[in-house]
Amino acid sequence: MTLPSEFLDRLRQLVGAANVLSADGDTERYRHEERGLMTSICDAVARPGTADDVAAVVRVCAEAHVPIVAMGGNTGLVGGGVANGGVILSTERLNRVIEVDALNHTMTIEAGCILADLQKTAEDHDCFFPLSLGAEGSCRIGGNISTNAGGVGVLRYGNTRDLILGLEVVLPDGRIWSKLNGLRKDNTGYDLKHLFIGAEGTLGIVTKAVVKLFPRPRAKVTLMAALPTLDYVLILFDRIRAACGDRLAAFEMVPELGIELVTRHIPDTRDPFAERHPWYVLMELTSPRPGDDLRAEVENAMGEAFEAGIVVDAVFADSETQGRALWKLREEIPAAQTREGGSIKHDVSVPVSKTTEFVRLAMEAVCAEMPGLRPCPFGHIGDGNIHFNLTQPPGMDKAAFIARWADFNRIVHDLTKRYSGSISAEHGIGLVKRDELEHYTSPLDIELMRRVKRALDPNNIMNPGKIFTA
Numbered sequence: 397m398t399l400p401s402e403f404l405d406r407l408r409q410l411v412g413a414a415n416v417l418s419a420d421g422d423t424e425r426y427r428h429e430e431r432g433l434m435t436s437i438c439d440a441v442a443r444p445g446t447a448d449d450v451a452a453v454v455r456v457c458a459e460a461h462v463p464i465v466a467m468g469g470n471t472g473l474v475g476g477g478v479a480n481g482g483v484i485l486s487t488e489r490l491n492r493v494i495e496v497d498a499l500n501h502t503m504t505i506e507a508g509c510i511l512a513d514l515q516k517t518a519e520d521h522d523c524f525f526p527l528s529l530g531a532e533g534s535c536r537i538g539g540n541i542s543t544n545a546g547g548v549g550v551l552r553y554g555n556t557r558d559l560i561l562g563l564e565v566v567l568p569d570g571r572i573w574s575k576l577n578g579l580r581k582d583n584t585g586y587d588l589k590h591l592f593i594g595a596e597g598t599l600g601i602v603t604k605a606v607v608k609l610f611p612r613p614r615a616k617v618t619l620m621a622a623l624p625t626l627d628y629v630l631i632l633f634d635r636i637r638a639a640c641g642d643r644l645a646a647f648e649m650v651p652e653l654g655i656e657l658v659t660r661h662i663p664d665t666r667d668p669f670a671e672r673h674p675w676y677v678l679m680e681l682t683s684p685r686p687g688d689d690l691r692a693e694v695e696n697a698m699g700e701a702f703e704a705g706i707v708v709d710a711v712f713a714d715s716e717t718q719g720r721a722l723w724k725l726r727e728e729i730p731a732a733q734t735r736e737g738g739s740i741k742h743d744v745s746v747p748v749s750k751t752t753e754f755v756r757l758a759m760e761a762v763c764a765e766m767p768g769l770r771p772c773p774f775g776h777i778g779d780g781n782i783h784f785n786l787t788q789p790p791g792m793d794k795a796a797f798i799a800r801w802a803d804f805n806r807i808v809h810d811l812t813k814r815y816s817g818s819i820s821a822e823h824g825i826g827l828v829k830r831d832e833l834e835h836y837t838s839p840l841d842i843e844l845m846r847r848v849k850r851a852l853d854p855n856n857i858m859n860p861g862k863i864f865t866a
């Protein structure tokens with residue numbers, strides 16, 4: 397679709413000429429996709445600065461049946477922000493914090509606020525906003541809401557969905573639906589906000605939100621443990637949670653290959669252990685009480701784990717800098733994998749109790765399919781979410797490896813389903829997993845989703861073709 401110049405002129409009248417980009421060079425950075433596998437086609441990028449302006453842009457697009465793709469930080473990993481014609485609507489100018497109500501423990505914000513800025517704002521008010529993920533320096537809260545992002549704090553605080561108390565959304569016909577009351581209890585009919593959370597921009601454009609805040613952690617312990625076998629990962633999780641309860645805020649699994657690749661490819665990283673071990677766990681414990689001796693508590697539990705042979709070595713961070721260095725070993729695994737050649741990625745979840753069994757069987761299955769393949773399963777094992785990533789065999793042609801993606805999907809996702817798991821734990825469906833959703837989801841599920849879509853967006857202008865074909 398090529399949009400007529402009159403249409404672009406109308407957009408310029410609404411949001412200002414500087415905020416409607418149409419030249420290829422100007423739109424390039426919005427058309428790029430995080431993994432570099434796809435490129436958007438779009439006639440214009442609109443950058444409205446208020447919810448009213450978003451509504452005005454949507455009304456103009458609705459009249460002309462022009463598709464709109466909402467864009468936050470463009471860090472999504474499933475092609476949800478990839479446009480196939482029409483307008484990309486960037487939320488980057490919707491970046492104001494409207495109110496922090498420290499007593500209500502809520503923050504009202506615009507959708508284009510960068511996640512790391514919101515964490516900082518909460519901290520400035522002696523509060524804590526727990527959503528945290530590797531892309532937090534560039535992803536925007538509207539994108540987090542629209543993907544129902546997970547991240548490293550889910551174990552204690554839940555997914556983005558659990559952190560949202562109110563939303564404002566521009567509907568596909570340009571009307572503004574607003575429920576920003578910040579209530580923790582509100583049983584007045586259907587809770588409509590949940591339709592828009594995780595909808596990947598297919599039902600409307602999120603313009604504002606009320607998010608929950610929590611007491612700020614004042615004591616923190618970060619440590620990495622080395623384990624001799626995979627099965628012990630879950631046993632250690634059970635022991636630490638039994639000993640430390642809710643103070644266990646993150647429990648991330650890292651395989652030996654993860655440490656090897658990160659220390660090989662990522663500058664300023666080093667293996668904190670004297671020798672390599674098959675598996676590692678990165679843990680973080682926090683407490684809002686400054687006097688809490690978390691370290692003594694976890695050292696006690698770790699001592700018992702040592703005696704039982706569950707843990708063979710451990711390093712504690714003695715400073716924020718050391719803590720960040722340990723986290724870097726976990727966060728940089730995807731980047732290190734990319735530098736090692738082709739990587740095929742799966743973002744699956746199974747019940748926490750089945751995680752290690754799943755990882756073992758999935759590793760056996762994929763290695764049987766391709767000798768020399770290097771599985772690199774890592775991630776949020778404490779909430780059942782495993783990034784079951786595969787690194788190509790050394791020396792294999794990258795394109796030939798990536799061409800096998802669908803075969804590995806079938807192996808990993810079939811096994812995931814055997815455990816009643818999910819083929820998309822936290823990244824969403826977008827374009828990349830659309831066929832997989834169709835394959836693994838019941839026809840009734842898809843039918844209900846299509847009905848919701850048609851009810852709210854009968855002309856299919858909001859991010860068409862994402863999640864499923866309408």
Ligand SMILES: Cc1cc2nc3c(=O)[nH]c(=O)nc-3n(C[C@H](O)[C@H](O)[C@H](O)COP(=O)(O)OP(=O)(O)OC[C@H]3O[C@@H](n4cnc5c(N)ncnc54)[C@H](O)[C@@H]3O)c2cc1C
Pocket residue numbers: 430465466467468469470471472473475476477487507528529530531534535536537538539540541542543544545546547548596597598600601602603822823826859862
């Ligand atoms: C290094 C790295 C680490 C990551 N780690 C994690 C992780 O631990 N957990 C996790 O869940 N994800 C992770 N991600 C994926 C990504 O960061 C998240 O999906 C994030 O929530 C996307 O936010 P964004 O602002 O970049 O959204 P975008 O990529 O801009 O958009 C994502 C989707 O949301 C839609 N959208 C965006 N804004 C709006 C809006 N205002 N209204 C309606 N729809 C909208 C888009 O159309 C698209 O479909 C990671 C990505 C990277 C690059």
